[in-house]
Amino acid sequence: MKGSITKNKKTGKWDIAIDIGNDPSTGKRKQKRKRGFSTKKEAEIALTRLNGDLIEGTYIDPSKKKLNEFMEEWFETRRMQVSRRTLINQLSLFNHHIKPHIGFSRLNEINPSVIQKLITTLVKNANLQPSSISKIIAILKVALEKAVKLQLIKVNPVTNVDLPRENKTEMIVWDKSQVDTFLSNSKKFRHYTACLIAVYTGMRKGEILGLRWKDLDLEKKVIYIRQTLESDGKAFKAGAKNTSSVRTIHISNQLISQLKVHRKKLTEERLKNGTPYNDLDLVICTKYGNPIDPPTLSRRFKEQAKVIGLPVIRFHDLRHTHATLLIEQNVNVKIISERLGHSSIQMTLDRYSHVLPSMQQDVAKQLDNLFKSL
Structure with a gap:
């Protein structure tokens, strides 16, 4: 056995x-020392383990690099992998909730x-929702997984931790009569077409606001x-939220x-405004052709719902309304999942499980009709 x-x-x-082994930068021999074993037997066991790791090639020299330093490098790489907005959000979460607590810890000191x-501290002191804490820890998990691959640490310390339980909030949607009420009373609403697209397609807000006329084929109806x-609202992202989207x-x-009526209106606005018009080929835009600020669309939609006297829901809830109405019409869940751009049918079922009890009742009635002779 090597060592002493x-x-x-x-x-x-x-x-x-x-x-x-040798230090690649100097060529000099590197030696690993560990001190303070109470008995010779403990020292022998530790030396045997070290030998085993060296033989198997699994030994990792404890990194003296601090988490802050590593994360700075990781975010530079991350810049090439995620959208600008995602990067900004992740940087903000790290700087506000991770860095102040463990940022100056060495990588090899960070254990489960x-x-x-850290999770306990965030629950007690940061006044954060469980879902927000999950996002924060998810960033750390992905980053430290990269540290494992770079052989800076041996195992990912985030793997075996307990996250606070997320309380599912009740999904609020409009029923068919409420949708009809909104649409019939909103035809003069500036953002009527955006709302109609959401109700009829289940598209996400960012997808609607990024939609171009060249992305429409009115002949094929797609x-x-x-x-x-x-x-x-400051940049466009090619593609969508993920591959399935x-x-x-x-x-x-x-x-x-309605899209044909809307396009005619935009053409009139463009001719009226002349030179200042910024032609980005957007279906939903300001009267000068610029992208509509997403929070502004959400705020105006809520104001319109309140004026009409409907329950105030988020613009994103029109997407949920679309899915719920289709499920209630017994549309195949696979088709709904594809329209929404979900990664799996299971995701669709989990998200809209609130609709299933009424569907179960319908199934029972249908069975009664099917076997009337019994």
Whole structure:
């Protein structure tokens, strides 16, 4: 067995030392030392483990790099992998909720206990929802997984921690009569077409605000999701939220008719405004052709719902309303999942499970009708 075991004359404890190879930067021999074992037996066990790791090639020299330093490098790489807005959000979460607590810790000092303590601190002091804490810890998990791959640490300390339980909030949607009320009383509303697209397609707000006329084929009656407007309204992202979100949605004749009316109105606005018009080919835009600020659309939609006297819901809830109404009409869940751009049918079922009890009752009635002779 390589290495040595010696008794420290000053402390009376046992120390071990073993060669771990050469330093690639200097070419000099590197030696790993561990001190303070109470018995020689403990020192022998530790040396045996070190030898085993060296032989198997699984030994990782404890990194002296601090989490802050590593995360700075990681975010630079992250810049090439995620959208600008996602990067900004993740940086903000790290700077506000991770860095102040464990940012100056060395990577090799961060263990599951440290992460669990961070979670407890966030629950008690940060006044955050469980879903927000999950997002924060998810950033750390992905980053430290990269540290494992770079052989800066041996295992990911975030793997074995307990997150606070997320309380599912009740989904609020409009029923068919409420949708009819909104649409029949909102035809003069500036953002009527955006709302109609949401109700008829279930598209996300960013997808609607990023939709271009060239992404529409009114002859074939389809919309192609190819671009989204980021949540701060400052940039467009090619593609969609994820791979499954890049999709084709078939649309109804009613929506096609409104889109034609809407395009005529935009043409008139463009001619009226002349030179200042910023032609981005957007279906939903300001009178000068610019992207509509997403929070502004949400705020105006809520104001309109309040004026009409309907329950005030979020603009995003029109997407949920679309899905719920289709499920109630017994549309195949696979088709609904594809329209929404979900990664799986299970995701659709989990999200809209609130509709299933009434559907179960319908099934029971249908069975009664099917077996009337019994």
